[in-house]
Amino acid sequence: MLTFDFSDCARVARNLGLIERELPFAMSKALNEAAKKTREHLVGDVWPSHVKMKNKSFVNASLRVEPSKASDFRAGRAMAVAVYDRLMHVNMNRLEKGGIKTARGGKVAIPTARVGRGAGGAVRQNQKPRNLRRSVRKGDLIFQANGRGKNSRLTLMYKLQAATRIRPAVPWHAEFNKTMRDEMRVAFPRVVGELVKRNLSRR
Known part of the structure; x- marks a missing residue:
């Protein structure tokens, strides 16, 4: 499981004038966008480069994103986003760990x-x-x-x-963690910037 600490980002966002109630939305949107990009990487790059496939659409149909919810943050719960195996036709865990x-x-x-x-x-x-x-x-x-x-x-x-x-064949977790980190570095500042710009336009 990969975790992110948003406390510093939230403090910076507030200093920039971002409305408090919009912070969970920014975090959730960034997580979901990063997860979507990560899923695309797992489907389009990681799986075909490690597994010989006859039907290349198999893993695309199997992997899905369970999005985060801003309401969890507002309720004091940790926001979570996941890329999961919907079909479970193949033992993904065994493919990774051997x-x-x-x-x-x-x-x-x-x-x-x-x-x-x-x-x-x-x-x-x-x-x-x-x-x-x-x-x-x-x-x-x-x-x-x-x-x-x-x-x-x-x-x-x-x-x-x-x-x-x-033998271990597909590095699911390593690729998920790396890609999510990289995508969050892009997504969160952009989402915060969009919200700050929107708030400034209302003044």
Whole structure:
């Protein structure tokens, strides 16, 4: 979680003549604009540069912004903005942190490049080991039989292991934190300047 201390900014804004009740609006608007830009960066730059995708619109449909509310600040609560996974079709946390995946009472099936995947990169239901048509197991290898008679052949689909290491792939939090900081440095002064200018025009 990334936090911002607005106390110094609020003091400067008040010194510039910004009306007290407008400070929460300025903070909320800046947070929401920064989060929108951060989401665009995660979708357009971070995800495609770290994950091989068949459907490039998948992560765009999955990631959403939960906006901050100025009313939270006025009520004495911390304002919060978030970029979250709406669909949860892929384990985003595992993609970031990696780790060891172990089997429960058996072995982990490691798919080969021959296994079909969906738009988000997950193995399709009909391609999972238990659903694989004409599957043939030889030791710790699972094949799929293709063709008939003399044209019949076996295609290696899975390798069975007791455990497998999943490498960290997508630096979600690092990129979110860096981009939010950079965007807030741009958004907050601009929003405050707009409000100050508006107030001065009313005098």
